[in-house]
Amino acid sequence: MSSDIAIQFQSVTKLYGKVLGVNDITLELPRGAYGLLGPNGAGKSTLLNLLTGQLLPTRGTVRVLGLNPRNNPDLMRRIGFCPGFEGMYASISGLEWVIYLLELQGYAHRAARKLALDCMELVGMVEGMYRPISSYSRGMRQRTKLAQAISHEPELLILDEPLSGLDPIGRAQMTDLLRNWIAMGRSIIIASHVLHEIEALTQSFLLISGGRVLASGTAEEVHELLFDVPLEIYVKCNDLRRFAAKTLEANLADSAKIRRTNFGDEVVVLSTRHASRISSMIPEWMKDDGLEIYEIRTADDSLQSLFNSLMKIHRGEL
Amino acid sequence: MNALRAVFIYEWKRSLTLGRMGLWLAMAAFPVMITILIRTLGDSENQIDIATQKSTWSMTLYALIPGVCVALSVLLTAAPAVASELEQRSWAYLATRPNGIFWLLLGKFLVSVTWGTTAAWLGTAFSVALCGMDEQLRMLLSLSALSLLSAIAYSALYMLVGAIFPKRAMVFCMMYTVIVELVFGSIPAVINRMTVQFRLRTLFVNWMPFDERMKDESVFQYVMIDGSSFMQCFWLITLSILFLVAAIVVAHRKEFTSATEGDI
Numbered sequence: 285m286s287s288d289i290a291i292q293f294q295s296v297t298k299l300y301g302k303v304l305g306v307n308d309i310t311l312e313l314p315r316g317a318y319g320l321l322g323p324n325g326a327g328k329s330t331l332l333n334l335l336t337g338q339l340l341p342t343r344g345t346v347r348v349l350g351l352n353p354r355n356n357p358d359l360m361r362r363i364g365f366c367p368g369f370e371g372m373y374a375s376i377s378g379l380e381w382v383i384y385l386l387e388l389q390g391y392a393h394r395a396a397r398k399l400a401l402d403c404m405e406l407v408g409m410v411e412g413m414y415r416p417i418s419s420y421s422r423g424m425r426q427r428t429k430l431a432q433a434i435s436h437e438p439e440l441l442i443l444d445e446p447l448s449g450l451d452p453i454g455r456a457q458m459t460d461l462l463r464n465w466i467a468m469g470r471s472i473i474i475a476s477h478v479l480h481e482i483e484a485l486t487q488s489f490l491l492i493s494g495g496r497v498l499a500s501g502t503a504e505e506v507h508e509l510l511f512d513v514p515l516e517i518y519v520k521c522n523d524l525r526r527f528a529a530k531t532l533e534a535n536l537a538d539s540a541k542i543r544r545t546n547f548g549d550e551v552v553v554l555s556t557r558h559a560s561r562i563s564s565m566i567p568e569w570m571k572d573d574g575l576e577i578y579e580i581r582t583a584d585d586s587l588q589s590l591f592n593s594l595m596k597i598h599r600g601e602l
Numbered sequence: 603m604n605a606l607r608a609v610f611i612y613e614w615k616r617s618l619t620l621g622r623m624g625l626w627l628a629m630a631a632f633p634v635m636i637t638i639l640i641r642t643l644g645d646s647e648n649q650i651d652i653a654t655q656k657s658t659w660s661m662t663l664y665a666l667i668p669g670v671c672v673a674l675s676v677l678l679t680a681a682p683a684v685a686s687e688l689e690q691r692s693w694a695y696l697a698t699r700p701n702g703i704f705w706l707l708l709g710k711f712l713v714s715v716t717w718g719t720t721a722a723w724l725g726t727a728f729s730v731a732l733c734g735m736d737e738q739l740r741m742l743l744s745l746s747a748l749s750l751l752s753a754i755a756y757s758a759l760y761m762l763v764g765a766i767f768p769k770r771a772m773v774f775c776m777m778y779t780v781i782v783e784l785v786f787g788s789i790p791a792v793i794n795r796m797t798v799q800f801r802l803r804t805l806f807v808n809w810m811p812f813d814e815r816m817k818d819e820s821v822f823q824y825v826m827i828d829g830s831s832f833m834q835c836f837w838l839i840t841l842s843i844l845f846l847v848a849a850i851v852v853a854h855r856k857e858f859t860s861a862t863e864g865d866i
Contacts, residue, residue, distance in 0.1 A: 336694070337697075337698075338858070340857060360698055371690060374690075375619075376612075384612055388609070432695065
């Protein structure tokens with residue numbers, strides 16, 4: 285396998301007894317930054333546990349940086365993991381915790397202390413780092429968790445809900461930190477169920493639900509996937525009624541409504557399964573009927589709309 | 603070795619809390635209190651010969667110190683080695699370090715051995731001084747060595763049981779001790795040679811002041827062996843290594859995750 289491949293899943297299934305964790309996942313991700321999106325219970329944590337070698341696939345093979353992650357010390361030197369739960373020793377300070385884990389990573393105490401101090405500063409934990417973890421706020425715990433994950437400068441950072449519990453300022457600081465991390469060319473995979481957290485960091489993502497990867501790629505690639513599934517399209521043009529009539533006459537829309545937006549403009553809202561055909565017809569309509577199109581957009585152009593549509597497809601609702 | 607040092611120091615620091623120090627002191631005090639009780643309430647009218655008295659004290663102190671004191675001490679420290687990390691959900695942090703589980707278990711094993719042995723040594727020092735027998739130095743050295751061997755063997759054994767059954771580690775360790783070590787270990791058959799108790803008992807008879815006439819009694823013929831101390835130490839160390847290696851292998855092979863069902 286090429287060394288450019290960060291993560292490879294080959295027909296991976298994980299069963300917990302009769303409960304399905306992940307279902308026949310095959311994917312190959314080059315080095316880079318990826319968001320792993322899915323609702324609670326989608327299989328995100330299972331996927332991350334497979335990546336960190338804590339779980340063994342029931343079927344299939346997992347490779348991380350070209351190596352089998354299960355009980356592999358060579359790989360553990362190269363990855364950093366920030367779990368979604370807390371689990372830090374409450375009685376010691378955040379600094380001691382990071383030092384302890386760096387020593388487990390193989391560093392001598394003095395070197396571990398220096399790295400830990402640098403890292404605590406990086407995550408904005410200088411003030412509270414000598415206090416016991418039990419006295420930390422949720423945000424401070426998140427920062428400490430992130431510090432232990434990045435302290436040994438891993439090639440691949442695996443983060444489970446890293447921004448959960450942070451206040452808006454902390455969230456912005458942490459996002460900047462992770463952006464810098466990505467900008468340094470290091471690989472990262474971030475699991476979250478909050479879309480804007482991922483959107484702020486990367487445009488490459490995997491959508492997972494029911495243990496299956498529903499879609500992967502950039503936001504644009506997933507948009508292409510969705511082009512021919514039912515969508516609500518907002519169109520702003522010079523003759524709304526004419527445009528609506530054209531789409532209905534051509535059987536390209538299930539319904540067309542004229543709606544006034546919050547800004548006082550009027551738009552046509554089309555419910556259609558043929559967005560791609562509509563887009564190909566628009567130049568002809570503009571030419572033949574003198575229509576002037578000012579704006580075309582989906583009802584909600586964020587990742588949320590993609591996610592919702594994919595979930596509906598997966599559930600057989602579309 | 604940095605990792606082992608880190609685990610050892612950290613786990614010892616954790617043992618220095620008020621509650622744990624109290625437990626440690628209670629373990630050390632237990633044989634001393636029993637010795638004081640025996641000395642105070644013992645029947646002084648019923649005079650028995652010195653050799654029998656010495657043997658009785660030897661057996662009592664052996665049962666109290668390398669037996670109860672050490673076994674209970676290491677039960678408290680070694681049995682929950684895996685369970686405590688799983689319960690506080692710190693396992694994932696440690697398992698994602700290079701050989702993290704290996705160093706964690708080895709470090710906790712060493713802490714368990716030192717915790718149990720130091721409590722036993724303190725108890726030995728006072729108990730031997732209070733029992734009023736001669737050959738106190740011999741008793742002190744023998745009980746100290748037996749305590750160390752007992753701590754090594756039982757720490758490794760309880761670590762294995764704790765790795766196999768992390769959810770009810772202490773219960774299973776107690777069950778194992780009663781069924782295998784006490785019952786099977788006392789059955790006059792070859793099976794008792796597989797127990798830690800059998801080896802410790804033989805060392806006890808070899809090292810402690812013990813009435814030679816009692817060794818000839820039939821029961822002793824079966825529950826211990828007339829072998830060299832070196833061989834008994836060899837078997838004890840071999841058993842301990844096997845237990846510890848098995849514990850580490852089990853912990854590596856099992857899929858311990860801190861994820862709950864909802865985290866799937």
